[in-house]
Amino acid sequence: MKDAALELKHVHFSVNGLHILKDITGVIPKGKITTLVGPSGAGKSTLFKLCNGLQTASSGDIYIKNKRIGSYEPTELRRLVGIALQEATMLSGSVMKNIAVPLTLQGKQMEKEEAAHLLEIVGLDQGFLNRDASDLSGGQRQRLSIARTLVNRPQTLLLDEITSSLDKVSQQDIEKLIVKINQEFGTTIIWITHNLEQAMSIGDYTWVMMDGELVETGPSDLLNNPSDARVKRFVKGEIE
Amino acid sequence: MSYVTLSLTLIFVLIPLVLSKTFKLGLEKDTLIAAVRSIIQLLAVGYVLQFVFDSKQMIYIVLMVLLMIVAATHNARKKGTSIKGITWKLFVTFVCIEVLTQAILLGLRITPPEAQYIISISGMVIGNSMVLGILFLNRFTAEVETNQKQTELILSLGGTPKQAIHTQLITAIKASTIPTIESQKTIGLVQLPGMMSGQIIAGADPVQAVLFQLLILFLLLTTAVTTSIMLGYLSYPTLFNERMQFLKENLAVEES
Ligand SMILES: Nc1ncnc2c1ncn2[C@@H]1O[C@H](COP(=O)(O)OP(=O)(O)OP(=O)(O)O)[C@@H](O)[C@H]1O
Ligand SMILES: [Mg+2]
Numbered sequence: 001m002k003d004a005a006l007e008l009k010h011v012h013f014s015v016n017g018l019h020i021l022k023d024i025t026g027v028i029p030k031g032k033i034t035t036l037v038g039p040s041g042a043g044k045s046t047l048f049k050l051c052n053g054l055q056t057a058s059s060g061d062i063y064i065k066n067k068r069i070g071s072y073e074p075t076e077l078r079r080l081v082g083i084a085l086q087e088a089t090m091l092s093g094s095v096m097k098n099i100a101v102p103l104t105l106q107g108k109q110m111e112k113e114e115a116a117h118l119l120e121i122v123g124l125d126q127g128f129l130n131r132d133a134s135d136l137s138g139g140q141r142q143r144l145s146i147a148r149t150l151v152n153r154p155q156t157l158l159l160d161e162i163t164s165s166l167d168k169v170s171q172q173d174i175e176k177l178i179v180k181i182n183q184e185f186g187t188t189i190i191w192i193t194h195n196l197e198q199a200m201s202i203g204d205y206t207w208v209m210m211d212g213e214l215v216e217t218g219p220s221d222l223l224n225n226p227s228d229a230r231v232k233r234f235v236k237g238e239i240e
Numbered sequence: 241m242s243y244v245t246l247s248l249t250l251i252f253v254l255i256p257l258v259l260s261k262t263f264k265l266g267l268e269k270d271t272l273i274a275a276v277r278s279i280i281q282l283l284a285v286g287y288v289l290q291f292v293f294d295s296k297q298m299i300y301i302v303l304m305v306l307l308m309i310v311a312a313t314h315n316a317r318k319k320g321t322s323i324k325g326i327t328w329k330l331f332v333t334f335v336c337i338e339v340l341t342q343a344i345l346l347g348l349r350i351t352p353p354e355a356q357y358i359i360s361i362s363g364m365v366i367g368n369s370m371v372l373g374i375l376f377l378n379r380f381t382a383e384v385e386t387n388q389k390q391t392e393l394i395l396s397l398g399g400t401p402k403q404a405i406h407t408q409l410i411t412a413i414k415a416s417t418i419p420t421i422e423s424q425k426t427i428g429l430v431q432l433p434g435m436m437s438g439q440i441i442a443g444a445d446p447v448q449a450v451l452f453q454l455l456i457l458f459l460l461l462t463t464a465v466t467t468s469i470m471l472g473y474l475s476y477p478t479l480f481n482e483r484m485q486f487l488k489e490n491l492a493v494e495e496s
Contacts, residue, residue, distance in 0.1 A: 052396055053483065053484075053485075054392060054395060054396055054485060054486075055485060056483055056485065070483075074395075074483050074484035074485075075398045075399070075400065075484065076398075078395070078396055078397065078398040079397075079398040082397075083396050085389075085392070085393060085396060087389055089389040089390060089392070089393040091390055091393070091394075091407075092407075101393075101394070101397055101399075102397045102398060105394065105397060105398055105399040105400075105403055106398070148397070149397075151397075152397065152398060
């Protein structure tokens, strides 16, 4: 498909005999925001790790620009498809050290101005730069994690529950930021969220996953009127 | 010392036995086993060494050293938490360190190429290397285990396996070598090293004994640092595949 950022064909993933992803086939449109929802344990984070190359599908294939992800250098793939991990993990050391990681990994240095600018984008004061990353709150860590993922200027951004620890106002700030990145740079966004309202308001398209299967895809307002019986129960909040 | 005097030394085995019985420490069985085993093992080693020294053949020296390396590998594998396929990596490490140290000692004529020297120094080097190997592996696997998320993060941002494991590797190398370095700072003040004491008792000139002990101490510094570094760089690639993915299942697996 021509304007696909990511194309999945019959992707299966098993670990220790556990069938975690089952026959996922679908297209993530380029330059759009696709939200990914589903109950806890559905396999959403696992799907992200396959797209970023942290794990490899047991069978089936994922394509970026019509090239199998297996044909990319792992480091190249991971810079092309950036991920903000669900846990917003920090390395021990300062905020400055953490935000500069993507550059230090390439043997480059980050200027203080650039770091300050990145923090500003995600709504953190530059006074944070010298703070210890382990002292940050959950929400601050999530902001820093997004900023850090942006450093590689990925063409596709995988965001795993990046606003789960934020209050309503900060959540909207981050939503605006992501929409802005999407519009200014044409970055394709896939956004995992538990917040169905957010999934609809932010997303152009939505994927619904359950028990390792991709059960419904389409424009995000599908969540208003799903066709699958299980998805109906999920949007009513009957399945967690 | 004769066998008669040796039998008198059994008093030193009797004392803990009696104490253990009196205070119900339950150590009798282990104490007895330990005593019997050390008598048998050391006497056996003594006779084997006598044979090797008398035969004056290189092949026996090499066999003897090889035997030590195999025993050290076996022991380190059993005691240390492990990484998949660690056995041959331990073996290679021990062989390299033995070759390196003997090459320097013999090559520069620091010690004469005689069985006494080669075997006793090899014993100390390999034994020390084994202890370091165990220390390093235990620390390294623990570091990797607790920092899996950090490893994953660095990989996800486009880092290589080496970058993703670097902090854990350096921490484990440092932590395992520090005791060797620290203990050398106080040596002679707090404790006389065992080998030196042995030499002095056997009638050697104390200054000669000290010079020889210094040689051994310096040797052990090299042994400690090289063991940890070699083992580290040999073992971390096992934790990743060619797609630069972290293989959790290769960590701390019990090899049967
Ligand atoms: N390496 C692994 N080994 C064993 N099981 C795993 C592994 N990775 C994921 N799983 C299992 O796969 C399932 C899907 O996990 P995943 O983290 O992808 O779910 P999720 O949809 O992101 O859930 P949540 O919304 O809670 O984050 C879970 O049951 C999880 O326990
Ligand atoms: Mg998840």
